[in-house]
Amino acid sequence: xxxxxxxxxxxxxxxxxxxxxxxxxHPVEYRLVVANQLLYIIFDGGKRWSGYxxxxxxxxxxxxxxxxxxxxxxxxxxxxxVWPQYRQQVLALLDQFQA
Numbered sequence: 001x002x003x004x005x006x007x008x009x010x011x012x013x014x015x016x017x018x019x020x021x022x023x024x025x026h027p028v029e030y031r032l033v034v035a036n037q038l039l040y041i042i043f044d045g046g047k048r049w050s051g052y053x054x055x056x057x058x059x060x061x062x063x064x065x066x067x068x069x070x071x072x073x074x075x076x077x078x079x080x081x082v083w084p085q086y087r088q089q090v091l092a093l094l095d096q097f098q099a
Contacts, residue, residue, distance in 0.1 A: 034086050037078045
């Protein structure tokens with residue numbers, strides 16, 4: 001989930017796969033749920049497409065410094081087996097981000 005954009009993708013089976021909502025303005029923070037993984041994406045505001053991602057279930061944190069790096073981090077945190085299934089939906093959400 002992310003806060004600000006109330007974007008919800010539902011798979012054909014009716015199971016919620018991806019949600020996003022914007023959490024706050026300063027810094028820009030989003031909450032993303034892909035499949036069963038919750039991720040917090042925090043943009044630091046100092047540089048476009050720069051910040052870090054937190055997976056609260058286990059406390060893993062990874063930083064990114066470009067959009068392609070963010071995509072790679074998300075892929076790693078949700079899993080390479082799951083990523084191909086949700087990649088296009090996640091990339092469409094990233095297009096909407098106010099990074």
